[in-house]
Amino acid sequence: MIKQPSDISLYDYNLPPELIAQTPSRRRDQSRLMVLDRQTSGTCVKSFKSIADYLNPGDALVVNSTKVFKARLFGRRPTGAKVELFLVRTVEPDRPLEWIALVSPSRRVREGEMIQFGPTQVRLDADIGGGRWLVSFAGERQRDRIIHKFGHVPLPHYIKRDDQPSDLRRYQTVFADSYNTGAVAAPTAGFHFTRSLLDVLKSKGVSLIDVCLHVGPGTFKPVKVDNIDEHVVDPEMATLSPQAASSINKVRKRGGKIVAVGTTSVRTLESAQTLRGQIQPFSGMVDLYIKPGHRFNTIDHLITNFHLPKSSLLILVSAFAGRERIMAAYDEAIQQRMRFFSYGDAMLIR
Structure with missing residues (x-):
């Protein structure tokens, strides 16, 4: 054919x-x-x-x-279960605390849930489909601290290793x-x-x-x-x-x-x-x-x-x-x- x-x-x-x-x-x-x-x-x-x-x-x-930037964040749900937030972009350039994120696993999380990153939290605001959520930070300093401390270099899926400091x-x-x-x-x-x-x-x-x-x-x-x-x-x-x-x-x-x-x-x-x-x-x-x-x-x-x-x-x-x-x-x-x-x-x- x-x-x-x-x-x-x-x-x-x-x-x-x-x-x-x-x-x-x-x-x-x-x-x-x-x-x-x-x-x-x-x-x-x-x-x-x-x-x-x-x-x-x-x-x-x-x-x-x-x-x-270090877009992959690994936190915990209120139940203690691990969850990944992959920050994609801000909703709008003038709204730096509101982000679109890929959440994994996404089926069990709920709107309004707070994801724990050490002593700080990120709120899951709304499920917008396809594993994507609207999430919000409490402030810019808190956002930057979470990304700096908990963020990982977002290496592509075909690189079969954890990110290293050299990345x-x-x-x-x-x-x-x-x-x-x-x-x-x-x-x-x-x-x-x-x-x-x-x-x-x-x-x-x-x-x-x-x-x-x-x-x-x-x-x-x-x-x-x-x-x-x-x-x-x-x-x-x-x-x-x-x-x-x-x-x-x-x-x-x-x-x-x-x-x-x-x-x-x-x-x-x-x-x-x-x-x-x-x-x-x-x-x-x-x-x-x-x-x-x-x-x-x-x-x-x-x-x-x-x-x-x-x-x-x-x-x-x-x-x-x-x-x-x-x-x-x-x-x-x-x-x-x-x-x-x-x-x-x-x-x-x-």
């Missing part, structure tokens, strides 16, 4: 479990880089440090400067900004950059422009429908400043290339474009689902990690480079024993 282009099975592949990176590389820029040429379909594998060889004076890297640093990019704290998953394409590598790029005339998208747990949500067109992505908060918009437009006007670092940067840029293809300042929820047929107007190249089978992120990179080209590159990466997912290796799609 001939499969339709929207068949999710076309985005599936078999990955040996040992290729799922459980820890980061010893040094960020010692990870490997697969370079995929969209014109020739050719690939080559280099050290990530060689990224500088593919960028030219006047080009710009657009990075996501969001910062991951506080390594499950974070070097351009993460404390002012932009709010992500519960990292923009992992940025993991491979070091300060020294950024200095090399700067000396070459490559600029760095930051946007912010607070990555939510939906980034790991599998596509569970047979037809990819029926999938819905979860909204995430994003901001693109007037300064960033102006810088990007200037780079493009002067003939420089826009290199998006990660799928979150892509989705932010594509959400902030005008009908004329200019980038405008933006602040709001992003629920853009990029799939084959999408016309990319804001980026020239993409740096990204290797993504999960049947995921919206794999669909996004397939929309940019072509599904067959991407799946062939993934097969090659497996043969080359490259490391996959968050702590794994990277691709440059150009």
Whole structure:
């Protein structure tokens, strides 16, 4: 039977479990880089440090400067039973004490219940479905104290170990900004950059422009429908400043290339474009689902990690480079024993 282009099975592949990176590389820029040429379909594998060889004076890297916080909280119900609160985001930016959280197990908890974290408590206000609850803290100092003392780095489910103190640093990019704290998953394409590598790029005339998208747990949500067109992505908060918009437009006007670092940067840029293809300042929820047929107007190249089978992120990179080209590159990466997912290796799609 001939499969339709929207068949999710076309985005599936078999990955040996040992290729799922459980820890980061010893040094960020010692990870490997697969370079995929969209014109020739050719690939080559280099050290990530060689990224500088593919960028030219006047080009710009657009990075996501969001910062991951310790979103996984383990407390106890009044009965003494253990419960996990996975903080997703505030209900509204101007309501910092009211949060949406994934509660596990969620079937036995009740509205109004107080979850104990040492001497302090968090209230479960309302069940909003799908294991998600509205929860509230008593004050900002209490909230910060609970997150600091009881919070854990929200490592993805495919990393089969407890978080370690080193993850506080390594499950974070070097351009993460404390002012932009709010992500519960990292923009992992940025993991491979070091300060020294950024200095090399700067000396070459490559600029760095930051946007912010607070990555939510939906980034790991599998596509569970047979037809990819029926999938819905979860909204995430994003901001693109007037300064960033102006810088990007200037780079493009002067003939420089826009290199998006990660799928979150892509989705932010594509959400902030005008009908004329200019980038405008933006602040709001992003629920853009990029799939084959999408016309990319804001980026020239993409740096990204290797993504999960049947995921919206794999669909996004397939929309940019072509599904067959991407799946062939993934097969090659497996043969080359490259490391996959968050702590794994990277691709440059150009």
